[in-house]
Amino acid sequence: MVYDTIRDLIAQADQAIREERFDDLMEFYTDDAVLVLRPGREAHGKEEIKRAFMAIARYFNNSLVPSQGKMMMLEAGDTVLVLSQSFVEAEKKPDSEYPSERRATYVYRKVEGKWLCAIDNSYGTTLLDSADKTE
Amino acid sequence: MVYDTIRDLIAQADQAIREERFDDLMEFYTDDAVLVLRPGREAHGKEEIKRAFMAIARYFNNSLVPSQGKMMMLEAGDTVLVLSQSFVEAEKKPDSEYPSERRATYVYRKVEGKWLCAIDNSYGTTLLDSADKTE
Numbered sequence: 001m002v003y004d005t006i007r008d009l010i011a012q013a014d015q016a017i018r019e020e021r022f023d024d025l026m027e028f029y030t031d032d033a034v035l036v037l038r039p040g041r042e043a044h045g046k047e048e049i050k051r052a053f054m055a056i057a058r059y060f061n062n063s064l065v066p067s068q069g070k071m072m073m074l075e076a077g078d079t080v081l082v083l084s085q086s087f088v089e090a091e092k093k094p095d096s097e098y099p100s101e102r103r104a105t106y107v108y109r110k111v112e113g114k115w116l117c118a119i120d121n122s123y124g125t126t127l128l129d130s131a132d133k134t135e
Numbered sequence: 136m137v138y139d140t141i142r143d144l145i146a147q148a149d150q151a152i153r154e155e156r157f158d159d160l161m162e163f164y165t166d167d168a169v170l171v172l173r174p175g176r177e178a179h180g181k182e183e184i185k186r187a188f189m190a191i192a193r194y195f196n197n198s199l200v201p202s203q204g205k206m207m208m209l210e211a212g213d214t215v216l217v218l219s220q221s222f223v224e225a226e227k228k229p230d231s232e233y234p235s236e237r238r239a240t241y242v243y244r245k246v247e248g249k250w251l252c253a254i255d256n257s258y259g260t261t262l263l264d265s266a267d268k269t270e
Binding site for chain 2: 030031032034036042044062067070071072074075076077079081083084085103104105109115119121124125127128131
């Protein structure tokens with residue numbers, strides 16, 4: 001049931017991104033959420049995350065279509081780790097180097113009875129490619 | 136600081152595994168923690184996790200030496216996602232197919248002022264290889 005609930009929330013968030021409803025999108029995040037923009041660059045909190053999504057939409061010339069494929073969840077009480085095949089399509093993609101398929105890691109937390117995204121990392125474990133051993 | 140704290144906790148847990156101090160090891164987990172044993176197989180809660188570590192030690196003929204390499208953390212308040220290059224060495228490894236290097240994903244939670252492991256998934260996003268699209 002948690003699987004279906006969270007999968008549905010992610011689909012709703014993707015829909016909000018497609019329709020550029022960024023205020024609605026923020027309803028899916030915790031107040032102290034973190035979004036990975038690219039390796040080494042993060043947005044913290046709803047205000048920064050919202051601004052980042054607006055910048056991403058501009059980068060993709062307002063044609064961004066995110067979606068999820070295979071998904072797996074690991075549940076520990078009020079904390080869920082989501083592993084997800086994540087796709088980004090964009091008609092007007094300016095840079096063909098932008099990877100269109102990824103293996104994302106999201107952490108969801110149940111806060112006051114509601115599942116919210118606390119950690120949004122579409123890069124998954126590939127962030128380790130650019131990590132310093134002593135970081 | 137959280138990075139150093141959690142990196143140190145993981146090193147202490149690895150040390151407890153090497154020394155087969157499984158009661159001590161359980162102090163590093165939340166009560167409702169989940170450990171991925173292999174794709175599709177999980178242990179939930181301290182009792183199951185402890186039994187699983189005892190079985191893993193037997194499988195490796197009591198010569199298991201886990202360690203971590205590169206590590207990255209994403210922090211959202213009292214929740215941290217750890218991405219870690221994880222190594223398993225075993226002198227008496229019965230099966231050379233067992234992968235000795237992985238990209239693990241761990242979720243840590245601050246519970247009553249103490250950081251504890253809630254989700255222990257040494258397989259990282261490779262679990263998606265065996266996930267059903269409609270799981």
